[in-house]
Amino acid sequence: MAIARQLDVQLIAHSQFTPPSGTGWEPQDGVSDAESLVEFAGRACYESFDRPNPRTAENDAYLRHLMEVGHHGPLEHAHATMYVRGISRAAANELMRHRHFSFSQLSQRFVPTESAEVVVPQAIAEDEELKRLLLNAADEARFVYDELLDALEQRLADEPNALLRRKQARQAARAILPNATESRVVVSGNLRTWRHFIAVRATEHADLEIRTLAVRCLRVLSDVAPTLFADFQIQQLADGSEMAISSLVSEM
Ligand SMILES: Cc1cc2nc3c(=O)[nH]c(=O)nc-3n(C[C@H](O)[C@H](O)[C@H](O)COP(=O)(O)OP(=O)(O)OC[C@H]3O[C@@H](n4cnc5c(N)ncnc54)[C@H](O)[C@@H]3O)c2cc1C
Structure with a gap:
């Protein structure tokens, strides 16, 4: 069997936000749709659309506050979907243990396995x-x-x-x-779930292949929602591989 392509992770969909009229609240300039949506959902709980607290008036301070106090529900409104190729069936199985994601995996029953490759x-x-x-x-x-x-x-x-x-x-x-047979997976999840996946799978205790995937997803998601993933720091281990760890004590 031939060697499969390198791990390939592509963002193929993420949340778009259409701010509702009639609340007096407007998204802050330069903030991503995902992060505006999470702020809106958080403010909708208290109707704090006029940004009454100066300490959390800015989007990044507001999102940090949500995470610090463990008010994680609003993160569930924003979604991201990745298409992952070059992943082994073993690592795909680990990925699929995360129950809040949705998956569509290459079928070994329908798609000819005659040309299957190994990771x-x-x-x-x-x-x-x-x-x-x-x-x-x-x-x-x-x-x-x-x-x-x-x-x-x-x-x-x-x-x-x-x-x-x-x-x-x-x-x-x-x-x-x-x-080791290569698999391909479309994986969708809300940003709370992505944070949890990265928190447990990007640590040095995780298997190298799924850790590599988690760090790759972190890099992609840091563009989608920079503040919501800013607490994760990517570090290099002695063997040259990467891991990521959150500076927040309470995760999920
Ligand atoms: C280093 C490492 C080693 C591992 N080794 C093994 C192993 O040897 N064997 C093995 O079988 N698995 C192993 N796992 C998998 C692990 O036990 C989890 O199944 C997997 O990481 C999914 O994460 P999660 O349990 O946080 O659940 P997720 O499905 O990601 O759910 C996220 C969170 O939702 C909540 N939740 C979801 N479902 C429930 C529920 N039914 N009840 C209560 N709360 C729930 C929990 O708070 C959970 O943390 C390992 C994982 C890691 C990171």
């Missing part, structure tokens, strides 16, 4: 011998996959619907495909 973990990729070992094992798994696919298709020969026959054969044969 090689960094610790293996930097050692030629280990890389060869992994790629050989992946090739063997691939060989067995093809054998199973052919045998299953023959056993299902009575099924007149060719598409169904192929799907049933693939869904059984994929059992032999490695955890």
Whole structure:
């Protein structure tokens, strides 16, 4: 099996905000839609549209205050969607443990896996011998996959619907495909969920692949909502990989 593309994370959608009329409140100039929406939702709780507290009159101070006091609900109104490619099935499985996200994942039952590629973990990729070992094992798994696919298709020969026959054969044969097989996922979530995902998956305790994904998402989201992700600091670990940690004590 060939080596998959590098991890690719692209922002494909995020919240647009249309301020309502009749409140007397206008978004602050230069503030992103996501952050104006979160401010509006927070102020709607108290109808504090006239910005009565000078300490939280500015959008960034207001959002920081929401996070500091744990008033996280307003963050749930702003959303972002990423398209992630070059991620292993193993890391995709970790990503999907986060229950407040919505997912659409490449189907191994419908999409031909004959051209599937593998994501090689960094610790293996930097050692030629280990890389060869992994790629050989992946090739063997691939060989067995093809054998199973052919045998299953023959056993299902009575099924007149060719598409169904192929799907049933693939869904059984994929059992032999490695955890390293590349996957592709559309993932959507509100900004509270993205913050939580980054808080737990960008730490040094997380697996390197999902940590790399979390740090990449943090960089993307820092453009969508700079203040809401400003408490996360990206740091480099001794092995050259990156992690991120929030300066806020209470997260979520
Ligand atoms: C370093 C690390 C190691 C891990 N190792 C393992 C492992 O060995 N085995 C394993 O199975 N998993 C493991 N996990 C996964 C972990 O246990 C969580 O399932 C995963 O990180 C999802 O995060 P979450 O639990 O915060 O839930 P999310 O789904 O991200 O939900 C966000 C928050 O919503 C709340 N919430 C959501 N659902 C519920 C609920 N049903 N009840 C109460 N509160 C809820 C919680 O406050 C939760 O923190 C590991 C995670 C990390 C970061």
